[in-house]
Amino acid sequence: MSVLGRIARCLRPRVLGFVALMAAAGVCGANQGAVYSSGNLGPTILKAPGHCVRPTEWMRHNHMKLLLEERTEWVRQGIRDRKDSLENCVKCHAADAPNGAVFGAKQDFCVSCHNYAAVKITCFECHSAKPKGKVPAFHPLYGPMGPHGEGANAHGLALMMRESASTGRLGLGASK
């Protein structure tokens, strides 16, 4: 399978065991509610349906810049058509969380990494950590293409995300 080949090429040996383990557990095929853990080293990261507005690796380092830029437009100019808004982040990343939020419980999307990196999040002192209304079936940016169709690429990105999860170095200079 070409996707697996891609994984094999881009993953370093020490990660392979982990990927194999997940494959064996059939996690790769599951789309909903999957929890990827790097064991006791790194944070537990909840997977979101669809895929992100930017490559995972980029997001890991820059999501705060994106949010800062977006929030300024949102608040000060009323530009609300950006896909990379906090509201949209929450929509996807809270979708499969047991409590339906990105912040609140230990395993929630934002909390797991921020706890790991010991960086305080203040967003949700004011912002709702839960999505408004119904969760979209597809990520608003990517529409109905999803991981299937043109999704080979998307799938690759998702796997990159898992790789970083397994290296257990999130936000703080994750492995190249």
Added chain:
Amino acid sequence: MSEVNKERRQLLGAGAAVASLVVAPGVFLVTAGKGRADEEAGEAGPQWGKVRWGMLVDTAKCSSGCTQCVSACDKENHLSGETLPTSSQWIRKMELTDRETGKSYSLPMMCQHCDNAPCVDVCPTGASFKRWDGIVSVDRHLCIGCRYCLMACPYKARSFVHHPVTDQNPDVPRGQGCAESCDFCKHRIDEGQIPACVEACGSTGGGALLFGDLNDPKSEISQRVATIATLQVRADLGTEPAVRYEGIL
């Protein structure tokens, strides 16, 4: 907005989007009044002064028992609806009685979205700001909770969030320690809707509220304020409110 414009806007990036001027690393001069960023952003961004949202309150249609606008606001913005001395109230019903004649009036009072807004002038960080379309609100990311704007607002329109807030409307983030006030439901306006209070007043209230663009000569509100006598509250202060009242002169 076209894809090209969107791309351009993103290229302009945070530098132009942030309504501020970098004078030294990490130090911003916030242009609280006119939107410098909007001018810089040119056609890609919203146009300063193209729109000026305003409201006309017909006090004759507003009855003293009716609080539909207030409940609609509380619901839309997830306010508690309590009226403790510490509760936030973005809109309130005021009952007035003329001291000499005894005539009484009932009307809603909320942020008047002043053109020369004292809250914007006094805010040390630029958190209080006027948007390109005349809407005055608080950028809660920049608010340090000094409460100077509460002191400065002539209409007592500002509230300070005293109580802990949970379960916010995702469209209306709000939290303890910052100032807040009516923002004409800008999250609804940006989606092409009218403020929640205006909608409620029209459906279940007395239909006393008229909302529209004061800068568009063809809008209903512009035509009304051009033909009938209206009052800006405390016009003597020169704040130039965007909210006007009729039937109370």
Added chain:
Amino acid sequence: MSSVVFREIESRGKGYYGILAALGVVILAGLAAAYNMETRGHIITGMNQQIVWGLPHVFAVFMIVAASGALNVASIGSVFGKSMYKPLAPLSGLLAIALLVGGLTVLMLDLGRPDRIVTVAMTHFNFSSIFALNVFLYTGFMTIVAIYLWTMMERRMNPFTKAAGVAAFIWRLLLTTGTGSIFGFLVARQLYDSALLAPTFIVMSFAYGLAIFILVLMAAYNWTGREIGDVIMMRLKKLLAIFIAAMLYFVAVYHVTNIYYAERRAVEAWLLLHGGIQTELFWIGQILVGSILPLVILFHPKWGKSRAMIASACGLVIVGGLIQMYVTIIGGQAYPLVLFPGMKESSTFYDGVVHPYYPSGYELFLGLGGVAIALFIVAVGIKVLRFLPESLEDHVVRAHHGEGH
């Protein structure tokens, strides 16, 4: 300055450290109050949507105003060439910095989001705001006074003392104007909207600052067994009396002009005649305790010579000053805004009614904590650096005074 010897105070063992410890406890109580206010929110204080600035602002503004006044003694010495005051200049500078630090700490910790002091308040400025300007006025003041102190205490820098003193004097006038304008620019509040507020604040700062200065001076000399001669004491006393009289005059002019505005008669009648607690505080606290009594004491032929009585006069000025701030800040907010002149107003948001205020212990301790911080800085300062002349006995001062001519 050959005849005046400056010295750090010798530690007097238990007494000195006891004072430091006591101040430390009050500071800790203040910080604990601030911590509670930050984590639980302002809901635990007595402040609300009507009284938005409470007791912390009373203390903070009082200290900031007093800070610029405390510098006066130094200014009189080096700016106006009254050499008799020169030996007191270093203490005056130290006191100014200490009071400002104390006041600003309170102001900062009373913010709704004190966590944003560095991330937002120090990086985003809106220069149409007096508050933002004040950030620069305050930091500038500390810098200039620090330089001024340095020119006084470092012999080689002495030639620059006068220039630094002039700069500090001009800056302190700006600073108090800025502080007064915080209120003066609030056009909507009838008791604040007055150009007289800024000069009134300057005169008030003269009186408060000097009263605090005299008290600290007496305390420091008493506790360390040094002497203050009658010459210097009588000079300071007379100066204080003049400042109090000037303050009284400004307050009178302020209220009389207000009464001439028909629209302000109601609020003046409220404050001066039937404002309940505010009226009592105004007449008994601000006028009687803070101004009349000290004047009587200072001009009294016998009391005016007693050190204890002079000290109590200073104490009265300080207490009266705090009350005056209370009346200015809280009273100004307690009276409802007038949205529709000529109408009786009422609403769920407390329009048209006088707003009560019941300060909480948190606010009180935060304010007292700021005072303790200021005193702590002074106590440590005079211990480790040579702020105090070894003696201010008459012969020393006279010799110095003579030399100055």
